[in-house]
Amino acid sequence: MTTADDPASGEQTLVVRLRVNGMWHEVRVPGRRLLSDALRHDLRLTGTHVGCEHGVCGACTVLLDGEPVRSCLLLAASADGHELTTVEGLAEPDGTLHPVQQAFVDCHGLQCGFCTPGFVMTIAAYLRENPDPDEDDALAACAGNLCRCTGYQNIKAAVLRAAELSRGTGR
Amino acid sequence: MKPAPFTYHRPVELDAALDLLGRLRDAGQHAKVLAGGQSLLPMLSMRLAEPAHVVDINALAGLDGVDVDAAGVRVGALVRHRGLERHAGAGAVLPLLRQALRQVAHPTIRNRGTSVGSLCHADPAAELPAVLALLGGAVVARSRRGERRIQAPDFFLGPLESALEPDELAVATQFHRPPPGTGTAFVEVARRHGDYAVCGVAAAVTVDEAGRVRAARAAYVSAGEGIGALDLGAAVAGAGVDVAAWADAGELARGLVATESDIHASAQYRSQLVAVLTARALQDAAAQAGLDSTSHASALDPAQGAR
Numbered sequence: 001m002t003t004a005d006d007p008a009s010g011e012q013t014l015v016v017r018l019r020v021n022g023m024w025h026e027v028r029v030p031g032r033r034l035l036s037d038a039l040r041h042d043l044r045l046t047g048t049h050v051g052c053e054h055g056v057c058g059a060c061t062v063l064l065d066g067e068p069v070r071s072c073l074l075l076a077a078s079a080d081g082h083e084l085t086t087v088e089g090l091a092e093p094d095g096t097l098h099p100v101q102q103a104f105v106d107c108h109g110l111q112c113g114f115c116t117p118g119f120v121m122t123i124a125a126y127l128r129e130n131p132d133p134d135e136d137d138a139l140a141a142c143a144g145n146l147c148r149c150t151g152y153q154n155i156k157a158a159v160l161r162a163a164e165l166s167r168g169t170g171r
Numbered sequence: 172m173k174p175a176p177f178t179y180h181r182p183v184e185l186d187a188a189l190d191l192l193g194r195l196r197d198a199g200q201h202a203k204v205l206a207g208g209q210s211l212l213p214m215l216s217m218r219l220a221e222p223a224h225v226v227d228i229n230a231l232a233g234l235d236g237v238d239v240d241a242a243g244v245r246v247g248a249l250v251r252h253r254g255l256e257r258h259a260g261a262g263a264v265l266p267l268l269r270q271a272l273r274q275v276a277h278p279t280i281r282n283r284g285t286s287v288g289s290l291c292h293a294d295p296a297a298e299l300p301a302v303l304a305l306l307g308g309a310v311v312a313r314s315r316r317g318e319r320r321i322q323a324p325d326f327f328l329g330p331l332e333s334a335l336e337p338d339e340l341a342v343a344t345q346f347h348r349p350p351p352g353t354g355t356a357f358v359e360v361a362r363r364h365g366d367y368a369v370c371g372v373a374a375a376v377t378v379d380e381a382g383r384v385r386a387a388r389a390a391y392v393s394a395g396e397g398i399g400a401l402d403l404g405a406a407v408a409g410a411g412v413d414v415a416a417w418a419d420a421g422e423l424a425r426g427l428v429a430t431e432s433d434i435h436a437s438a439q440y441r442s443q444l445v446a447v448l449t450a451r452a453l454q455d456a457a458a459q460a461g462l463d464s465t466s467h468a469s470a471l472d473p474a475q476g477a478r
Binding site for chain 1: 282
């Protein structure tokens with residue numbers, strides 16, 4: 001990682017390499033740049049949403065080396081050299097939705113959509129390890145994400161539906 | 172909600188990290204060590220902390236090991252909560268680790284947060300400090316000046332304050348294995364699973380071969396400002412596991428734990444939880460101790476147990 005000072009502010013900047021949805025990107029950011037902001041502002045991947053910015057709401061959840069993490073609780077510099085998956089990277093290249101995305105459509109699991117990317121990423125990772133959740137499991141899987149308008153019942157239904165779809169498609 | 176500017180460092184050698192921390196200390200520069208960052212990043216973003224330097228230790232090699240032996244479990248500074256929770260050997264020797272780690276925030280946070288980092292953060296509302304206080308053990312601190320082991324009672328100085336010096340890096344924690352015949356339990360009440368506990372209790376009960384209580388201890392989460400373990404043996408020691416007055420131990424704890432009010436609960440309600448959850452956790456722990464009848468034998472037979 002190379003560093004240099006920003007000529008205007010004098011603040012240290014770093015060149016950070018991130019592999020996002022299979023593609024390498026290089027950005028020059030200050031050390032304090034949050035990963036969520038690097039994704040949204042520097043890489044223009046605005047599918048990752050930023051709600052509370054202190055790890056409570058879960059809207060900014062992305063996969064870091066395949067595991068869900070809060071991107072607002074990581075520095076972009078800490079993710080240097082790592083693999084990230086955002087909601088933009090879930091669907092197939094031909095546009096076929098990921099089973100979790102399809103399940104949210106099927107079950108009306110979103111209304112305003114603000115919290116949705118975080119839910120979708122969290123649930124996609126959850127189902128990989130827990131392919132056959134019951135209702136309680138489905139609720140617990142979402143307990144770390146806040147939704148303020150859709151309501152959790154439809155999201156819970158979407159978790160169960162996504163599990164069904166995943167089993168059906170073998171994904 | 173953005174961190175104030177700081178200089179970011181990511182050393183790749185432990186010696187370089189220690190040298191850096193030493194030089195920053197000598198220069199009077201405020202530095203924070205970044206491991207999982209699940210507590211530090213919110214503090215930076217809310218500007219509750221504004222260090223001039225952040226030393227990211229995630230690139231250091233050799234700090235991500237979990238070592239299990241007869242003495243207990245040693246956890247490296249870069250072991251994530253989730254990794255420790257999933258570690259079969261650690262779970263076999265110290266079931267309390269897994270019991271407590273499942274209550275630490277949400278899996279998404281546990282994927283990144285580190286167990287040693289949680290200890291260093293020394294938050295009385297966190298689960299791991301209570302576990303270390305209950306089991307006993309030490310934090311291994313390294314600096315240019317050498318290595319020292321800080322025993323659990325000496326490590327937690329107060330809320331959000333550990334005994335680490337500014338130039339020291341906590342490289343590992345040792346959790347002691349309790350004596351044979353000991354069962355443990357962890358219970359907590361939170362508004363939602365994964366939220367900060369309104370009150371939580373880690374308990375350990377040691378039972379002798381005749382099924383009588385030999386020792387009963389408990390440590391608390393979110394109950395007050397202190398981090399430490401209480402000896403509750405006075406209420407139950409000598410009694411049979413089936414008839415021991417766990418509620419009396421709960422009342423003993425109620426009198427010993429100074430609770431506080433905040434937006435989530437009144438001090439009075441917390442004290443009620445201290446009493447009720449203590450009784451519940453001790454009873455659960457005693458049941459585990461009863462099930463653990465093989466442990467008397469396994470402690471004598473090195474072929475058994477999780478060596």
